[in-house]
Amino acid sequence: MATLDWHAERSDLSDIALLDRAPESAGIDLAAVRRYRRDRVRAEMVAREIDAVLLSDPVNIRYATGTRNMQVFSQRNAPARYLLLTEHRSILFEFTGCEHLAAGYDTVDEVRPARTASFVAAGPEIAARERAWAAEMAALVSELCGAGATLGMERMNAGAALALAAEGLRLVDAQEPVEMARAIKSAEELKCVNASLRATEIAVGKLRAAIRPGQTETALWSVLHRSVIEQNGDYCETRLLNTGPRTNPWFQETAHRVIEQNELIALDTDVVGCHGYYSDFSRTFHAGPDRPTPAQRELYRLAHEQVQHNMGILKPGMSFRDYAERAWDIPAKYHANRYYLSAHGCGMTGEYPYLYHRGDFPDAGYDGEILPGMTICVESYIGAEGGSEGVKLEQQVLVTGTGIELLSRFPFEAALLEG
Template identity: 70%
Template structure:
């Protein structure tokens, strides 16, 4: 099973994007300052005096602090951040206030009031009112009465109680997503470091492929490597084999991989420095050679990805992209991937770029901008078909075009 153009190890080939940045090469403080500045600039543009962030990924984006990301996002508000034009106050989970020590992005750490049902039980309404009253008092001190406050995901009762305190509440998604969309050069180094580490994990996964191994056993090679490389977690479990490759979005399970089957993987790794490493590959389990049908599916997906990568340019509107994007053959429309491309930073993010056929209903206005990192998607599988193929590449939009970031190779045997 030959590979194409693999530079997954620390390559002697010149050029930054062929290797992981060396230790100390990334100015982490510059990354933090840039990101917090982006959030504040977007808030000012929208007249938002303060944002209350509860999404763990967004808290990390704004401050670089992290703590039990999945748990605290689910049990919100249990760890939250208030961002104003000149202060950042982190309300940290019980017993965890020490975790933010040494972060120049944090003005102050205070204990959180945990307003979730599991923490308050049937007294949740009273707890939400207490949370709202305390938060409102802090907001008045910080930005004054009746200010416009951006709010992320919190309980309905907590939001209603905070609104009753006299503030105008707006959604914080817009300023934070628009902030995250444009990466600094130092951020791109973080992205590349995450990708190179994930690519080494995928190489270990690929080496472990054989008939008789379960999907879970195979996927564990990637997950274990991600953790060992200093990554955070895999956001999804999208690895499947044989008939489970069609339709897409079937999570890895205990199925035993058979001979002569396709194996699809979408990495979805929250990796080094908290940055998303998001590319997809399809492999062949062996022994022998892939069938003509398997090769046709693979080559079709390959064509889709590379056509759509080629049209990405700064200044292209989202609608123009949809019009120029690869035309999906009719037989693959029913099982198509729901996006043509999407933003990628610390997780999947703004913007979403849709297929031509979906733009009228789902698309929106916007422009491809330098500094965006985008993932170009392809899933090819017929409705009722035996197997499917998932491929995806991650690119950086530059001032003049785009630069390929994901470097894991494609399968020579499936392109033959």
């Protein structure tokens, strides 16, 4: 099989050269960020006696190497591209014709063309294709790690995983080492987080300024998306902008509905922004032209109170269970429509840990420790079951050695906070 050496001098037009000198990269040592993340994964592998991981989630590939290619396409077409990472070797299997995209990345030792083992690529020959893929991969893992190696896997076809297991490797889930690696950010990595947040806040500012009754939700949401892309962000992961009666219950995606006067407009950014980092904060606006009603202000006040209270209790060394016990007590009137999480980790997407409400902890929660270097999104949704409107608020914070640091800086709505 043909292979390419990617440590040759790169062109100024290469993907890495353009990204490293982009405006949002100023003052960031992106090479150090990439090496830190790769080494975090390797350390978590060693701690769990995993010899190699085979990553197909494009976000995890980007985390471990810094490379990106057709992320949304790759999410649903696994394994279109995949990464084999061992303690000492990093081999990227890139989508057909795309091998050149990894040029210049010192986190990638070698690039090979991917063997796409999917039904759309192989048709009725899929089983044979999967067996051939598994034999090739098992031989490579054995060559690099020895016979009977332990291989962590994620997001592969069932047939591909079964074929690989038949080759004599010990298969385990790769999620734990990768998620635990991603959970702790370096100081240099946090510069990427902040660059992404600042760009997203500019986009949200443009969206807020564009609000007017008579336009559609989709037209308003497109303002955010356009600004994110203009600033070299990647994409909006969800379509969570809704208005008026569509703000309750939550999770109603943007639609072709006309915004009416004096309605609430709720937004969860969910932006995979600059450098691939997740900008995840929520705000609720008022369409005007009149002042918000007392009922609207009450919803907003409670959501703001929940976020502020839960930010106030976060501290390093706290257990997930202790956080749940001390978190804001949701009034019974709003409990049925509560947001499914109290808080969650945030990095290149939403990630470990999930922090649950007290009432949900016995069934859904798990314990762990809040650690310095984690970035956490503190959530609130307040809307009565059967109510006419709801409010979504959320802040993104960094856990430090002594407490927290607020990362998301977009202001709250003074008119909605008035008593």
